[in-house]
Amino acid sequence: MRGVKRGYTRDCSVTIAVLIGLLSFTTEPAAAGPMADANKDGTVNGQDLLAWQANLFNTGKNTPGDFNQDGIVNGSDLLMWQSQLYMSAPPAPPQNTAANPEPISFTLSLLGLGGISLAIRRRDRAHPAPIAAV
Numbered sequence: 001m002r003g004v005k006r007g008y009t010r011d012c013s014v015t016i017a018v019l020i021g022l023l024s025f026t027t028e029p030a031a032a033g034p035m036a037d038a039n040k041d042g043t044v045n046g047q048d049l050l051a052w053q054a055n056l057f058n059t060g061k062n063t064p065g066d067f068n069q070d071g072i073v074n075g076s077d078l079l080m081w082q083s084q085l086y087m088s089a090p091p092a093p094p095q096n097t098a099a100n101p102e103p104i105s106f107t108l109s110l111l112g113l114g115g116i117s118l119a120i121r122r123r124d125r126a127h128p129a130p131i132a133a134v
C-alpha cells in the first residue's frame with residue numbers, strides 16, 4: 001500500500017513536469033509590431049501619421065489611423081502615434097525549425113526527467129519500503 005502511494009506521487013510529479021515542459025514549448029510569444037504602425041511596414045513613422053490625418057474623425061472597425069482600436073480616429077490615436085514614433089517591430093522568428101533551440105531543450109528536459117525516474121527506481125530497488133502490517 002505504501003509503495004503504491006509513492007509510485008502514484010512519483011508518476012504525478014513526472015506528469016506535471018512533462019506538462020510544464022509542453023506548455024513552455026508551445027507558448028512562444030507572438031511577435032507584434034507597434035499599434036501605431038498603420039501601414040504595417042514594421043516602423044512607426046510619418047506615413048502612419050498621414051494615415052491618421054487622412055482618416056481623422058472617421059469611425060468604424062479597423063479604420064486606418066485608429067491606433068487604439070476604439071472605433072474612432074481622434075487625438076488619442078495621435079498621442080499613441082507620438083509615443084511610438086520610430087518604434088519598430090521585433091524581428092520575425094527564424095522559419096527554419098531545425099535552428100530553433102527550443103525543441104532540443106525540450107528533448108533534453110525529457111531525457112533528464114527519464115534519468116531522474118531511473119535513479120528513483122534504482123533507489124527504490126536498493127532500499128525497498130517496508131511492508132506495513134495490516
Ligand SMILES: [Ca+2]
Pocket residue numbers: 036037038039040041042043044045047048
Ligand atoms: Ca508604418
Ligand SMILES: [Ca+2]
Pocket residue numbers: 065066067068069070071072073074076077
Ligand atoms: Ca482611436
